[in-house]
Amino acid sequence: xxxxxxLLDVVDLSTHFRTEEGILRAVxxxxxxxxxxxxxxxxxxxxxxxxxxxxxxxxxxPQPRGSIVGGKVLYHGNNGTVDITSYHHQSxxxxxxxxxxxxxxxxxxxxxxxxVFTIGDQLMExxxxxxxxxxxxxxxxxxxxLARVKISNPEQRLDRYPHEFSGGxxxxxxxxxxxxxxxxxxxxxxxxxxxxxxxxxxxxxxxxDLQDEMGMAIIMITHDLGVIAGMADRVLVMYAGWGxxxxxxxxxxxxxxxxxxxxxxxSIPKIGVRKRLxxxxxxxxxxxxxxxxxxxxxxxxxxxxxxxxxxxxxxFDDDEGHTVKCWLWDKQQTGIKAG
Ligand code: SF4
Numbered sequence: 569x570x571x572x573x574x575l576l577d578v579v580d581l582s583t584h585f586r587t588e589e590g591i592l593r594a595v596x597x598x599x600x601x602x603x604x605x606x607x608x609x610x611x612x613x614x615x616x617x618x619x620x621x622x623x624x625x626x627x628x629x630p631q632p633r634g635s636i637v638g639g640k641v642l643y644h645g646n647n648g649t650v651d652i653t654s655y656h657h658q659s660x661x662x663x664x665x666x667x668x669x670x671x672x673x674x675x676x677x678x679x680x681x682x683x684v685f686t687i688g689d690q691l692m693e694x695x696x697x698x699x700x701x702x703x704x705x706x707x708x709x710x711x712x713x714l715a716r717v718k719i720s721n722p723e724q725r726l727d728r729y730p731h732e733f734s735g736g737x738x739x740x741x742x743x744x745x746x747x748x749x750x751x752x753x754x755x756x757x758x759x760x761x762x763x764x765x766x767x768x769x770x771x772x773x774x775x776x777d778l779q780d781e782m783g784m785a786i787i788m789i790t791h792d793l794g795v796i797a798g799m800a801d802r803v804l805v806m807y808a809g810w811g812x813x814x815x816x817x818x819x820x821x822x823x824x825x826x827x828x829x830x831x832x833x834x835s836i837p838k839i840g841v842r843k844r845l846x847x848x849x850x851x852x853x854x855x856x857x858x859x860x861x862x863x864x865x866x867x868x869x870x871x872x873x874x875x876x877x878x879x880x881x882x883x884f885d886d887d888e889g890h891t892v893k894c895w896l897w898d899k900q901q902t903g904i905k906a907g
Pocket of ligand 1: 826827828863864865866867869870871872873876881893894895896
């Protein structure tokens with residue numbers, strides 16, 4: 569695989585959950601792609617479907633209530649193209665891809681690391697499972713991986729328990745575990761939310777260095793546009809389970825098209841600019857109780873038109889890969905914004 573080769577095509581992915589109140593459409597016909605060596609940022613407020621999108625790509629949707637009900641996750645791996653949604657989540661094929669070719673790091677390492685096993689045991693278990701190495705070789709590889717994520721005295725640190733590591737070191741250990749099998753894709757779900765800003769910067773720099781060194785593609789899930797600006801090549805903005813805007817990072821930051829993306833950008837502070845920050849009124853609709861057939865952002869949108877409350881907006885594409893799901897970009901509705 570060379571830089572720029574297509575690795576992933578997610579097409580009209582829908583993931584639903586059965587709840588007491590009915591069907592919750594956590595991810596609703598979301599599409600995006602990912603190329604070798606690039607970083608895609610997925611951004612949006614809590615509850616907009618970012619994490620469930622990532623878990624769907626890993627075929628790790630919480631069971632038994634959740635399931636992928638539509639669309640495809642086409643993974644173009646070394647052995648050809650497979651549709652991940654066609655595999656059972658516990659199948660041998662899926663276990664081979666998960667961890668080996670697509671890895672994930674989670675928000676809070678303490679919930680992912682087992683407190684009763686040493687860091688070394690947990691790293692070695694992942695290595696032995698996926699790479700079929702013996703204990704001694706796995707220990708050597710585990711120490712190499714800790715050194716690679718810049719943990720000093722890696723040999724000794726292998727015998728420490730998670731509570732003996734600081735928050736930043738635990739997240740480094742999680743990154744080491746996720747990268748120990750040289751995956752093609754690393755999915756990072758809010759990997760720095762629980763860390764202070766200095767450690768956050770160190771972890772993000774480390775991820776970029778490892779990406780340059782190992783050539784993997786990264787899906788970075790975050791609510792923090794600062795992280796996106798610093799790391800992502802392209803961005804998917806999600807709202808209420810929809811992908812509402814997809815473009816390069818530059819396009820989203822300098823010429824955002826969706827009113828939600830614009831509002832998100834207006835709500836971040838800028839150094840040297842003294843102005844009142846704008847907040848987005850209201851909150852994401854309860855996806856249990858929404859009936860389709862309108863724009864879910866309409867109650868919060870300053871530019872809402874009649875049609876927004878009557879019909880779901882389609883996705884418009886400007887032919888340069890900048891897509892937006894908003895009626896403002898339909899010439900027939902406005903004649904102004906659409907180009
Ligand atoms: Fe606002 Fe209408 Fe666009 Fe929805 S479709 S974001 S309500 S302008």
